Amino acid sequence: MADAPRPLLLIDVDGPLNPYAAKPTRRPKGYRTHRMRPTGWDDPGLKPLRVWLNPAHGPALTALPYQLVWCTTWQAEANVWIGPQLGLPVLEHVSFQDVRRPAVDDGTYFKTHEVVRWAAGRPFAWVDDEVTDADREYVADVHPGPALLLTINPRIGLLPADFEQLWEWAESPRE
Structure with missing residues (x-):
């Protein structure tokens, strides 16, 4: 019998990876400032978008037993601006x-x-700053597979406890 495929980890950028709501003087420890010009910010008259990213998140995400997927309004541009x-x-x-x-x-x-x-019935975890209980209820009612929806504080971003919860959920038995 083949091993079950890894669950999906759907990753939002703004909030979980980029704690955009933090005050500049209270930027979480370990984050670096990047200036970016994704689509919509390409007008030379606009100041580049400020994005805070923690380089430790990349190795932490790839170490998780998931298939990583962007789930962000950055869409494919996350591969150009955020992933690298x-x-x-x-x-x-x-x-x-x-x-x-x-x-x-x-x-x-x-x-x-x-x-x-x-997700098409596949098990997934989703980290986003805007999911609510209404989303959890909808997913529980409509999605036939297991799902974990984590609401991440956009002033703080992903925390070690979030990574621990993702590990535990991925390793838990599936029905």
């Missing part, structure tokens, strides 16, 4: 039709329906 700063390989990404946050009338986050569709 963290030492991550090129990752698949969940594509969103409208990253301007279309209205969803069921109380869920705009990414949630697409995440469930994209």
Whole structure:
């Protein structure tokens, strides 16, 4: 019998990896400032986007027993701007039709329906700063596989306890 495939780890950038809501004077320890010009920031009149990244997150993420996937409004551009700063390989990404946050009338986050569709029943963990209990309820009701949704504080970013929880969940038995 073949080993079961690794669960997916869906990774948001802004919040979990880039604690954008932290005050510059309270930037979490270990983070470095990067100035970036992703799509939408390519006007030379605009100041480059400030992004804080912790280089320790790359090795910590790749050490986890997951298939890593971008789940961010950066979409494929996360492979250009974020991944190289963290030492991550090129990752698949969940594509969103409208990253301007279309209205969803069921109380869920705009990414949630697409995440469930994209996961297609596969086990997944999702780290994002905007998931709520409404998203957890929707996923539990609609997604046929196991799922873990972690809400990450956008002032702090991913913490060692989050990595521990991801390890424990990935190693837990699946039905």
